[in-house]
Amino acid sequence: xxxxAYPVHPGRLGQYGLxxxxxxxxxxxxxxxxxxxxxxxxxxxxxxxxALGPGMSTAIGWALCTPAVIxxxxxxxxxxxxxxxxxxxxxxxxxxxxxxRLFELTVLLWGGAMVLxxxxxxxxxxxxxxxxxxxxxxTLGVAAGMGSVRGSWIMVLPLLxxxxxxxxxxxxxxxxxxxxAATVVVxxxxxxxxxxxARALLPQAGDRHWDMLAHRARMLGAGQKGFHSGGLAGxxxxxxxxxRDLARRKPRPLLMRALGPDIVAATxxxxxxxxxxxxxxxxxxRSVTTAGVTEVLAPSASAMSALILLSFLFQAGSVPSLxxxxxxxxxxxxxxxAMPAEAQRFNRMLAHGxxxxxxxxxxxxxxxxxxxxxVAGARGNALAASACMCCMISPAIALALRDHARAPSWSxxxxxxxxxxxxxxxxxxxxxxxxxxxxxxxxxxxIASLVFxxxxxxxxxxxxxxxxxxxxxxxxx
Amino acid sequence: MTASPIQMRGVAKRFDSxxxxxxxxxxxxxxxxxxxxxxxxxxxxxxxxxxxGLREIDGGSVQLxxxxxxxxxxxxxxxxxxxxxxxxxxxxMTPLQMLAYFKALYPRWNDxxxxxxxxxxxxxxxxRNKPIRRLSGGEQQRLSIIRALxxxxxxxxxxxxxxxxxxxxxxxxxxxxxxGVIERGTTVVFSTHILTDLERVALDVAFLKGGRIVLEGDLxxxxxxxxxHVGPDARTPRSLEDLFIEVTR
Numbered sequence: 274x275x276x277x278a279y280p281v282h283p284g285r286l287g288q289y290g291l292x293x294x295x296x297x298x299x300x301x302x303x304x305x306x307x308x309x310x311x312x313x314x315x316x317x318x319x320x321x322x323x324a325l326g327p328g329m330s331t332a333i334g335w336a337l338c339t340p341a342v343i344x345x346x347x348x349x350x351x352x353x354x355x356x357x358x359x360x361x362x363x364x365x366x367x368x369x370x371x372x373x374r375l376f377e378l379t380v381l382l383w384g385g386a387m388v389l390x391x392x393x394x395x396x397x398x399x400x401x402x403x404x405x406x407x408x409x410x411x412t413l414g415v416a417a418g419m420g421s422v423r424g425s426w427i428m429v430l431p432l433l434x435x436x437x438x439x440x441x442x443x444x445x446x447x448x449x450x451x452x453x454a455a456t457v458v459v460x461x462x463x464x465x466x467x468x469x470x471a472r473a474l475l476p477q478a479g480d481r482h483w484d485m486l487a488h489r490a491r492m493l494g495a496g497q498k499g500f501h502s503g504g505l506a507g508x509x510x511x512x513x514x515x516x517r518d519l520a521r522r523k524p525r526p527l528l529m530r531a532l533g534p535d536i537v538a539a540t541x542x543x544x545x546x547x548x549x550x551x552x553x554x555x556x557x558x559r560s561v562t563t564a565g566v567t568e569v570l571a572p573s574a575s576a577m578s579a580l581i582l583l584s585f586l587f588q589a590g591s592v593p594s595l596x597x598x599x600x601x602x603x604x605x606x607x608x609x610x611a612m613p614a615e616a617q618r619f620n621r622m623l624a625h626g627x628x629x630x631x632x633x634x635x636x637x638x639x640x641x642x643x644x645x646x647x648v649a650g651a652r653g654n655a656l657a658a659s660a661c662m663c664c665m666i667s668p669a670i671a672l673a674l675r676d677h678a679r680a681p682s683w684s685x686x687x688x689x690x691x692x693x694x695x696x697x698x699x700x701x702x703x704x705x706x707x708x709x710x711x712x713x714x715x716x717x718x719x720i721a722s723l724v725f726x727x728x729x730x731x732x733x734x735x736x737x738x739x740x741x742x743x744x745x746x747x748x749x750x
Numbered sequence: 751m752t753a754s755p756i757q758m759r760g761v762a763k764r765f766d767s768x769x770x771x772x773x774x775x776x777x778x779x780x781x782x783x784x785x786x787x788x789x790x791x792x793x794x795x796x797x798x799x800x801x802x803g804l805r806e807i808d809g810g811s812v813q814l815x816x817x818x819x820x821x822x823x824x825x826x827x828x829x830x831x832x833x834x835x836x837x838x839x840x841x842x843m844t845p846l847q848m849l850a851y852f853k854a855l856y857p858r859w860n861d862x863x864x865x866x867x868x869x870x871x872x873x874x875x876x877x878r879n880k881p882i883r884r885l886s887g888g889e890q891q892r893l894s895i896i897r898a899l900x901x902x903x904x905x906x907x908x909x910x911x912x913x914x915x916x917x918x919x920x921x922x923x924x925x926x927x928x929x930g931v932i933e934r935g936t937t938v939v940f941s942t943h944i945l946t947d948l949e950r951v952a953l954d955v956a957f958l959k960g961g962r963i964v965l966e967g968d969l970x971x972x973x974x975x976x977x978x979h980v981g982p983d984a985r986t987p988r989s990l991e992d993l994f995i996e997v998t999r
Binding site for chain 1: 799802803804805806820821822823824825827828830832834836837838839840842843847850851852853854855856857897
């Protein structure tokens with residue numbers, strides 16, 4: 274009898290291994306290897322750095338926490354989306370044991386990472402309960418949100434509780450939270466929470482499963498076309514402005530229509546909602562109550578600004594996937610006589626459209642972040658620091674400019690990490706200039722970021738112009 | 751002399767190291783209605799995409815209406831219609847928005863034909879204002895065909911256009927293809943696995959195998975001389991289905 278490469282009846286561990294690889298490979302074909310290497314290298318680097326500084330016991334704590342955090346990140350952003358797409362109604366109902374193994378694996382991976390994190394935090398500090406609560410809320414909340422689990426917003430409560438506890442909680446409660454008993458209680462609470470979320474993420478066929486898939490399709494746009502946060506605003510604005518673009522018959526706006534609903538409108542809508550909500554809370558906090566509430570809200574302005582800037586990085590990172598998702602529509606557009614017939618002209622038009630879109634979104638997001646800081650009471654250096662942070666994320670705009678025909682269509686999470694990497698280039702340069710030449714950090718980092726962004730955009734514009742026809746995207750991958 | 755709508759010379763296309771098209775020569779004449787046949791994975795869709803310039807070729811040349819693919823004029827592109835295998839139809843738009851969008855991209859657009867087809871093919875007012883993603887697969891396929899016919903192309907490339915249609919939808923489509931398209935002298939390249947449909951509309955058939963057109967000709971002539979096109983040990987094909995199986999074996 275011929276031998277096959279895979280065991281015919283893998284044991285439970287073998288099944289876990291197969292499901293793990295099948296789920297995580299949807300983010301990137303080499304995601305497993307990338308994860309192992311990054312976990313090993315980052316842990317080694319962090320542990321060595323800490324061992325040379327604060328000491329050996331702190332280094333042990335970090336050696337436990339670092340892989341746990343990386344694993345939790347991979348679980349939330351790569352494994353769970355992959356596992357939920359593996360658990361189709363047909364396979365959940367008909368493939369023997371598949372859903373059960375996926376469910377067990379989901380809980381085991383999360384539980385294992387949390388145990389490692391708990392151990393590390395216990396080595397590093399006395400009270401680890403608030404931090405664990407925060408980690409649980411973020412990972413389970415984001416996973417449930419990405420899986421379109423109804424009621425996943427409830428995970429915001431421990432997040433808010435953990436972030437406001439330091440300001441609002443009475444001292445006795447803070448003491449209780451720091452005690453080892455609180456850690457035990459939190460760990461004991463975490464397990465049923467994880468089981469509940471995993472069960473909701475991986476339903477057993479039936480109407481609830483189909484409803485969940487339909488809800489996810491509505492959130493992401495059918496077939497994940499036109500995915501972006503605040504999609505409804507994009508759809509609405511698309512309907513309002515389409516007639517104008519059709520009447521003008523200008524090729525570039527018509528070309529950009531092939532990429533889905535207007536993501537600038539979606540960003541403007543979601544940014545405006547976030548900004549107005551924050552401004553209203555701050556206003557009422559100041560006028561209705563004593564200064565206590567303002568004191569609570571004002572420090573969170575920097576966190577809100579950072580969150581908005583991170584959302585820009587996520588948006589910038591999602592553009593390459595967004596372009597790759599509408600390749601069928603792009604083929605039809607390529608044949609239309611109103612579009613340029615030569616690759617260079619076509620690519621230049623697309624590049625300028627994407628660049629203009631990226632710059633508009635960046636300008637809006639930056640203005641929102643700075644205004645929020647202003648509303649929250651930031652003045653002088655604090656306000657300037659907010660503006661500098663906005664400049665530091667500008668290199669991510671260049672991510673949209675690439676050889677779309679050849680570029681691989683990986684999961685958006687990889688592009689997002691890449692966007693984060695691009696935006697820390699300026700601060701790294703600023704830190705080096707500060708340490709070597711005593712130059713002011715914020716000014717150096719801002720200038721370095723802007724120069725880097727300019728050079729990167731220039732280079733990638735040239736690259737895109739010289740590339741094969743950009744549409745249909747990812748056909749030469 | 752008018753140039754052939756499609757002229758391919760020595761076209762090669764590989765995916766990684768696997769050749770899909772291997773020195774393929776093919777010419778489709780003006781007004782010809784040709785059915786492209788081949789097994790699953792033979793490369794029919796790839797051939798159609800290479801014909802239209804949607805995929806780069808690794809060797810050879812393709813000309814449409816006498817113009818090389820990399821220098822097609824706007825006027826020539828306006829003469830081409832294409833229905834892809836999967837009807838990717840700007841799912842975030844409504845049918846009316848999508849049709850208006852393509853109308854803006856083409857110099858010629860037959861509004862009366864569009865309205866007539868929408869009415870006859872059951873895409874009523876309510877459906878016309880729904881996002882396309884909410885339409886069924888068959889409705890999307892019909893819309894895709896209407897979009898491709900609206901600018902009255904002189905070369906129509908159809909990649910399994912009836913795969914998502916029910917029998918009634920297929921009958922409507924074939925009637926439109928015969929009366930509204932073929933009667934006008936439009937050149938049609940049509941790939942499908944439903945051979946009875948092909949027998950109704952196609953006068954010629956071409957068999958794709960091993961990256962080349964291995965057999966091509968008038969459908970009736972091919973069936974009459976079927977014994978000449980198969981190996982000595984094979985039984986004589988009596989139908990297009992038999993011929994398909996023997997030729998592509």
